[in-house]
Amino acid sequence: MNQESVSYLKYQGKHKGILAWILSTDHKRIGLLYLYSIMSFFIIGALLGLLMKLELIAPGKTIMNAATYNAFFTLHGITMIFLVVIPGVPAIFGNFFLPIMIGAKDVAFPRLNLLSWWLYILGAAIALTSQFLGDGPPDTGWTFYAPYSLRIPTNVVSAVLGAFVLGFSSILTGINFITTIHRMKAPGMKWMKMPLFPWSLYATGWIQIVATPIIGITLLMIVAERIFKIGFFDPSLGGDPILYQHLFWIYSHPAVYIMILPAMGVISEIIPTFARKTVFGYQAIVISSFGIAFLGYFVWGHHMFAAGMSAASMWFFSFLTFLVAIPSAIKVFNWVATLYKGSINVQTPLYWALAFIFVFMIGGLTGLFQGSLAVDVHLTDTMFIVGHFHFIVFGGTGYAFMAGMHYWFPKMFGRQYDKSWANTGFLIFFMGFLALYFTMFILGMNGEPRRSADYLPQFHGGNIVSSLGAIVMIFGLAIIIINLIRSARHGEPAPADPWGGKTLEWTVPSPPPLENFEEIPEITHGPYDYK
Ligand code: HEM
Numbered sequence: 001m002n003q004e005s006v007s008y009l010k011y012q013g014k015h016k017g018i019l020a021w022i023l024s025t026d027h028k029r030i031g032l033l034y035l036y037s038i039m040s041f042f043i044i045g046a047l048l049g050l051l052m053k054l055e056l057i058a059p060g061k062t063i064m065n066a067a068t069y070n071a072f073f074t075l076h077g078i079t080m081i082f083l084v085v086i087p088g089v090p091a092i093f094g095n096f097f098l099p100i101m102i103g104a105k106d107v108a109f110p111r112l113n114l115l116s117w118w119l120y121i122l123g124a125a126i127a128l129t130s131q132f133l134g135d136g137p138p139d140t141g142w143t144f145y146a147p148y149s150l151r152i153p154t155n156v157v158s159a160v161l162g163a164f165v166l167g168f169s170s171i172l173t174g175i176n177f178i179t180t181i182h183r184m185k186a187p188g189m190k191w192m193k194m195p196l197f198p199w200s201l202y203a204t205g206w207i208q209i210v211a212t213p214i215i216g217i218t219l220l221m222i223v224a225e226r227i228f229k230i231g232f233f234d235p236s237l238g239g240d241p242i243l244y245q246h247l248f249w250i251y252s253h254p255a256v257y258i259m260i261l262p263a264m265g266v267i268s269e270i271i272p273t274f275a276r277k278t279v280f281g282y283q284a285i286v287i288s289s290f291g292i293a294f295l296g297y298f299v300w301g302h303h304m305f306a307a308g309m310s311a312a313s314m315w316f317f318s319f320l321t322f323l324v325a326i327p328s329a330i331k332v333f334n335w336v337a338t339l340y341k342g343s344i345n346v347q348t349p350l351y352w353a354l355a356f357i358f359v360f361m362i363g364g365l366t367g368l369f370q371g372s373l374a375v376d377v378h379l380t381d382t383m384f385i386v387g388h389f390h391f392i393v394f395g396g397t398g399y400a401f402m403a404g405m406h407y408w409f410p411k412m413f414g415r416q417y418d419k420s421w422a423n424t425g426f427l428i429f430f431m432g433f434l435a436l437y438f439t440m441f442i443l444g445m446n447g448e449p450r451r452s453a454d455y456l457p458q459f460h461g462g463n464i465v466s467s468l469g470a471i472v473m474i475f476g477l478a479i480i481i482i483n484l485i486r487s488a489r490h491g492e493p494a495p496a497d498p499w500g501g502k503t504l505e506w507t508v509p510s511p512p513p514l515e516n517f518e519e520i521p522e523i524t525h526g527p528y529d530y531k
């Protein structure tokens with residue numbers, strides 16, 4: 001056996017030990033670097049969330065004071081949004097699987113790929129040290145709304161600069177994936193023969209490139225305002241705080257599609273494999289991704305209905321918000337139609353995928369409540385919003401991540417996980433999740449405000465359910481993560497194609513060799529070739 005056909009995990013290059021990982025330009029190793037770093041941040045973020053829920057288990061002070069609570073929800077938000085769900089699926093599974101699924105040996109720019117990971121780590125380090133430097137941890141929330149973020153003495157500047165560096169990492173990944181897809185598809189792989197996960201990364205790449213610079217500039221404006229008192233956003237200097245909200249959401253609404261499109265791509269891979277059926281409406285799924293990516297630029301104002309806007313612009317943003325629901329619904333329809341009359345192979349990844357569809361629909365429907373003007377005035381800044389975005393972001397991107405993790409795990413590590421522990425963990429997690437977040441819809445409709453360390457006694461009952469749900473959910477999560485870590489070392493060896501998948505990654509050994517393919521395959525048929 002020559003060095004090149006040795007598995008990527010065992011391969012010995014120039015460097016040894018940890019250096020062989022943190023200096024590797026192999027897309028699979030970089031995928032694992034992201035996996036380990038993102039999972040570490042996710043665990044930190046989840047523990048912060050749990051502590052917040054423990055504070056909220058009863059009215060009055062339970063385990064922390066209000067200032068600490070504010071710092072916690074800010075750090076929780078920054079960590080989860082900028083360090084976990086925005087990079088999450090593309091950086092981990094995109095890096096690992098995009099080249100293999102299109103029949104390439106690596107991404108177009110392997111060194112730039114490694115640079116993206118280093119920038120990610122640098123940005124994370126800057127954002128996290130904001131907790132310990134300067135005049136105390138930032139307490140603005142992840143949105144850094146002006147004018148509060150301009151005036152408080154806490155250490156906003158380094159949190160903002162951390163997010164700025166992370167933006168570069170995101171842009172570089174987008175450029176790399178778009179180029180890889182344009183230039184490196186295997187011979188015969190026409191655009192319409194490309195699997196759906198690469199398609200979703202392609203649509204996401206464009207959002208990363210087009211939208212991310214806007215947040216970069218906006219964050220620099222905050223820094224300039226704080227240090228040089230320029231007067232972009234501060235009314236006392238002639239600026240406009242509403243301008244900040246426009247700029248922030250012009251990025252951050254499209255960013256929610258950076259979170260969800262790759263997640264939808266993962267689901268589109270899993271459903272046909274476990275239904276053993278060609279995906280229903282391949283073209284409609286592709287086109288709807290671009291429908292979402294395109295329309296997503298025109299709806300940012302729905303975050304600002306209560307902030308002050310002309311009636312005409314409110315109407316416009318509300319109308320377009322409703323339109324975005326259509327391409328999302330098309331995907332759900334196609335997944336369900338793929339399952340219909342399939343010969344279904346019930347396995348852990350499918351449980352996660354079905355749960356994804358369920359929670360994503362609840363998240364999407366509540367989005368429509370918020371998108372309608374009169375209802376949103378009642379709901380805005382309540383727990384309802386927190387329920388909505390956790391159903392979509394955690395229930396969507398998080399569940400798809402878990403689905404993908406259990407789908408591709410045997411390929412990545414060459415071992416199979418313990419299926420009954422995986423299913424037990426899933427079930428406990430799912431129960432906890434529903435208790436934790438569904439209650440928030442009810443609490444929010446009844447008027448409990450978000451981002452507050454305390455609440456009126458009438459909300460106590462719901463908060464007990466929600467906080468107990470958080471404990472159950474974290475327990476389920478621990479089972480899932482421990483099972484995966486154990487299995488990566490001790491699991492049964494996995495065959496090349498444990499689920500009967502048809503896309504290219506299932507044609508190479510588990511774990512794949514350094515160069516992915518001995519010979520680049522010729523593509524003659526579509527990606528989901530079931531009868
Ligand atoms: C598809 C993925 C989606 C994600 C990842 C997502 C995520 C989010 C997040 C994070 C927020 C809270 C922002 C904050 O901190 O203030 C939010 C609010 C909102 N979402 Fe979504 N959302 C998605 C889909 C939708 C859809 C399909 C709709 C409507 C059709 C929608 C309508 C809204 C509205 C109107 C708000 C603002 C509510 C308010 O602040 O009053 N969202 N969403």
Ligand SMILES: [Cu+2]
Nearest residue numbers: 253300302303
């Ligand atoms: Cu939005």
